[in-house]
Amino acid sequence: MKFGTSGLRGLVADLVGLPSRAYALGFVRHAMALAPQTREVLVGRDLRSSSLAISEDCRAAIGYTGLTAVDCGAVPTPALALEAIRRGCPAIMVTGSHIPDDRNGLKFYLPHGEISKADEAAIAAQVASLGDAVLDSLSQAAVGKDLQTLSVNAAYVARYVDVFGPQSFAGRRVAVYQHSSVARDLMVDILRGLGAEVAAFGRAAHFIPVDTEAHEPEMVGYIAEIARTGQFDAVVSTDGDADRPLVADETGVIMRGDVLGLLTAKLLELQTIVTPVTSGSVVERAGGSGEVVRTRVGSPFVIAAMETAAISGKAGIIGFEANGGVLLGSDAIWQGRALTRLPTRDAMLPILACLLAIAKWEKPLSAIIGDLPVGYALADRLKDIPSSLSQDFLDQISQDVTFSDAYFKTVGGIRAVDRLDGVRFSLNDGSVVHYRASGNAPELRCYVEAQTKERAVKLLSWGIEAARTQLNSKQTLHIQR
Known part of the structure; x- marks a missing residue:
């Protein structure tokens, strides 16, 4: 198990039981060291098959410390984070986000929001310091019989309905791809609460790992089929824990995550943009007169840069990632009403921003995006690549x-190289090829950017196959040794 781009991740077999309890205990001890007055810890989970058992392990560890574990049930990650900030208490979210069902993870929140890289190191140190006697008693700790529960979903719905207004989406028709998203019902509730006519599709009885950045062909085809009916202004969805959005326009074309973030920034008139190196150069080209700050991939890096911007006196701060997750670093004002800051990835805000943009600019979503100098950016991944092999490459x-x-x-000379996160090559024709190892799964990711769709498609195909060839040769050499 290890901390990735957002939280702790690992195989279910390595998480269930004592490992989850140990990390939950390490987190609670760290939280109590920072805020000795802590009395309760919220616990939420997604819908994957192992999440309930792991959440019970977390609650047992919280009870072991003498604090109260509050079970929030199946809940979107941003909704849990919002409630933790409101109550001024820590929280643990059991989720593997978009990774397969045989894996899971833990996300940790302090009273001010998502933990930092420094917090991750402190939690790991707490876990490493646990002695055998503590681990033995921790493994036998029981989940409290007097279960305290709390529903946080209504507050999350109200966050958006109260600010944007119950008739904002009147006349809009939206298709919701539900699959196994923990927000599959809340998406419908929020959209209907804002006046939209909603049709739900694809509700799944088992967990489906939907990646909002590297799209599976089957999902792309399914969404295109829904859009082809011509009935909807957009098709929307999220990943498993609802911190990453998926939005397709009225023609079924799935929008890039960085474009979703940029559109959200423009709609809310936020001028300080923080985004990782994997977001396309459209952010600089279309970001207006504001400032763009680039970071490494991962919400902790985005949050740290947003905090730095706030300390330096910047206003209108928004963060977003190429996967579409939007982080609100300062309050945003919409028609005189304040949408309070939420410094963790949230899927609903960019989804709602797209529909608000349709109403504000009186254009279909495809035309709104067509007005931006987006170019073409694509991403794919090589799965089951050990991290050591990716790093060698x-x-x-x-x-x-x-x-x-x-x-x-064979694809053009190199003009510039950026090593902030992985390695990003700018080619002589302005195209980009960026390789980096996933922080959440044993994958090598490839991101490309080009002025035409044809060039982007060819460059991505080449980038994946060229990397596959090199990795195969390295693996063969390793075996021979």
Whole structure:
């Protein structure tokens, strides 16, 4: 198990039982060291098959410390974070986000919001310091019989309905792809609460790992089929824990996550944009007169940069990632009403921003996006790649100039290299190829950007196959050794 781009991740077999209890205990001890007055910890979960058992392990660990574990049930991650901030208490979310059902994870929240990289290190140190006697008694700790529960979903719905107004989406028709998103019913409630006519599709009886960044062909086809009916202004969905959105326009074309974030910033007139290096250069081209701050991939890095911006006196702060998750770093004003800051990834805000944009600018979503100089950006991944193998490849292509020049010879010369997170190559024609290892799963990700769709498609296909060839040769060499 390890901390990834957002939270702790691992195989279910490595999480259930004592490991989850140990990390929950480490987190609670860290939270109590920061705020000794802490009396309760909220616990939420997504809908994957192992999440209930792991949430019970977390509640047992919280009870072991003498604090009250409050079970919030199945809840979107941003809704849990919002309630933790409101109550001024820590929270634990059991979720693996978009990764397969044989994996899961934990996300931790302090009273001010999502934990930082420094907090991750402190939690890991707490876990490492647990002695055998503590671990033995922790493994036998029982979940309290007097279960305290709390529903936080209504407050999350009200957050948006109260600010944007019950008739904001009057006349809009929206398709909701429900699958196994923990927000599958809340999406419908919020959209209907804002006046939209909603049709729900694809509710799943088992967990489906929907990745909002690297789209599976089956999902793309399903969403296009819904859109082809011509009945909807948009097709919307989220990943498993509802911190990443998925939005397709009225033609069924899925919008890029960075474009969703940019559209949200424009709609709410937020001028300080914080986004990782995986977001496209459209952010600078269409970001207006505001400031754009680039970070490494992962919400802790985005949050840290947003906090720095706030300390320096910046206003109108928004963060977003290429996966579409939007983080509100300062209050936003909509028609005189304040949408309070929520510094964790949220899927609903960019979904709602798209529909608000349709009403405000009186254009279909495809035309609104067509007005932005978005270019074409695509992403894919090579699965089941050990992190050590990915790192060997990244080290070589980043540091060996002779190798990288030969590697890119067939697709264009290298103009610039950015090593902030993975390695990002800008080619002579303005195209981009970016490789990085996933922080959440054993995957090597490839991101490309080009001026035409044809160039982007070819570049992504080449980027994946070229990396596959190199990784296969490295794996063969490793086996021979």
